[in-house]
Amino acid sequence: MNINLLKTGTTLLNALSNHSELIMQAYFTGxxxxxxxxxxxxQNLIDLKVLWRPDAEVQLRLRPSLRTLLEESLQDEHNRQIDANIGNLLATLTTQAEHYKESIANxxxxxxxxYLADLTEHVYTLTETLSTNVRLLWSRISNEFGYVGSVDxxxxxxxxxxxxVTDMLNQLSMFRFDELSQLAGSQRELRHLLVITLQSSFVTSTQELSLVQSKLIELLGRFREFQGRTRLLxxxxxxxxQQPDFQPSNYGALSDIPALFNVANPVIKQAAVDVNNVEHEFELVSLVGHIRTINRHWFSQEKTQSDAVRIEQETEVTLSDxxxxxxxxxxxxDVIESGQNMTALEYYQKNxxxxxxxxxxxxxxxxxxGLPDQDRQYLEIDPIGRPDDIFIGNFLITDIEIGLR
Structure with missing residues (x-):
């Protein structure tokens, strides 16, 4: 442990605590x-790198690093900016991983x-940056950018x-998990950090960003509609x-009525089933389930004499499964009697x-x-297949194995 760093850090934290009012005032006023x-x-706060003066004629301000810390801790979405510089972080991860592998080899x-500690810190910093950026975007969308006053x-x-969002998606396209997998090699720690952890964060962030993008487009259309109505008003x-004495004309008394006023009252449209409405799916399925087929035999009006009714002995009708x-x-x-596991395709080919x-x-x-719970507890099902080659998270089932528990 470095004693000098420990003392310097303690002094810094004490200064932040003793001068918290000054720091928060600088945070809000700038x-x-x-x-x-x-x-x-x-001068003490300047020496501790808490305050700084960008120019000789400019007043003292908070250090950007301290402001970022306060924005993160206070969850102040008004001032926070999105950090989409993922390329540098990926390059740092690659360098740290090479240092780690070289040290292990020697x-x-x-x-x-x-090196592994530094690599772990960078990986979790990257994942936290991605989640924070997505959360910041959702926060802006949730209040519909309420921290600004006008529609413009x-x-x-x-x-x-x-x-x-576009920049973040472009940055996410820099992830090359095949290269990261080759870089990790057989090192379990590297594979956990560079492949498993990063890939999980990558999938989650990509899905969230696609939803954010669609929501932003929807909000933009709504804002432009408000903007058009505001301009009209x-x-x-x-x-x-400009014309306070303006009085609208009696358009009903004109011989040529403008098309805007010559509109008939709306009529009730003919009822029709909307098969694309998901909310009506349950009702439509219920209606279709109650439909019964009725077959009627229509006879010609010229046929007046009906055929004779033949009464025969009823025969028993059996319904086979x-x-x-x-x-x-x-x-x-067969699985229960043999006591051995058997796949569905093995039984299929055997019989x-x-x-x-x-x-x-x-x-x-x-x-x-579909088995009852008391019967299903004696059997165990195990799907056999492989992950999809194109779509991540899909599992293709090629066979089913049934066995006793």
């Missing part, structure tokens, strides 16, 4: 009124531990946010100020079933989940 404080206090484990200012803030008010359902039940019974293999697997899955 500068420090030096006449209200002693020169000794001001058996300098103390240096490797230090809201439109400018919306366009700025859209540009920041301001134009009418200006017209009334579905063959696919019976085959699945036989599959379950030369004639069903479609995909329909057979679907029926096995549905039959398993």
């Amino acid at each position: 500068n420090v009124n030096e006449a209200e404080y002693s020169p000794k206090v001001i 058996q300098r484990y103390h240096d490797a531990k230090a 200012a809201k439109i400018r803030e919306n366009e700025l946010a859209q540009g920041q 301001k134009g009418f008010m200006l017209h009334m100020e 579905d063959k696919l359902k019976m085959a699945v039940e036989g599959y379950f019974c 030369d079933l004639e069903f479609d293999p995909e329909a057979w697997i679907y029926q096995v899955i549905g039959a398993y989940h």
Whole structure:
């Protein structure tokens, strides 16, 4: 432990605590009124890198790093800016990972531990930066840029946010997880940091940014609608100020009525089913489920004599179970009797079933989940497949294995 750094850090924190009112005043007003404080206090804070003077003719201000800390701690979304500089962080991660691998190869484990600590800090800083940027965008959207007063200012803030989203998406495109995986190699710590942690944050941020982008476009359309109505209202008010004695004409007395006033009252449109409305899906399914097919035989009016009714002895009608359902039940019974795990396709090939293999697997899955709870607890289902090559998070099931618990 470095004793000098410890003492300097303690002195800095004590100064922040003792002069908290000065610091918060500088945070909200943007500068420090030096006449209200002693020169000794001001010089002490300058020496501790809390205050600084950008120019000789400019008043003292807070250091940007301290302002960023206060914005993060206070969750002050009014002043915070989005940090989309991901390229430098990725380059730093690559360099730190190379230092770590070189130290491990040369058996300098103390240096490797230090490099791994720095790498871990940079990775979590990057993930926190991504989540903070997304949270900041959602905060702006939630209050519809309420920290600005006019509609024009809201439109400018919306366009700025859209540009920041585009920049973040371009920065996220710099992630090359195949290269990061090769860089990590067989090092478990590196794979956890560079592949698992970063990929999880990348997927979450990309999905959130796509939702943010669509919401910003929706808000921009609403703001432009407000802007158009505001301009129309301001134009009418200006017209009334210039011509206070203006009286609208009696358009009903004119022989040629303007098209704007010659509009008939709206009529009720013919009812029609909106199959694209998700909220009506339950009602539509319920209506379709109650439909019954009615077949009527229409006879010609010239046919007056009906056919003779033949009364025969009723024959017993038996309803046989579905063959696919019976085959699945036989599959379950075979697994229980043998006590050995068996996949659905193995049973399918063993018994030369004639069903479609995909329909057979679907029926096995549905039959398993349709079993009563007391019966399902004796069996265990295990899907067999592989992750999708294109879409992350999709798992393609190629077979199902059933066994006893």
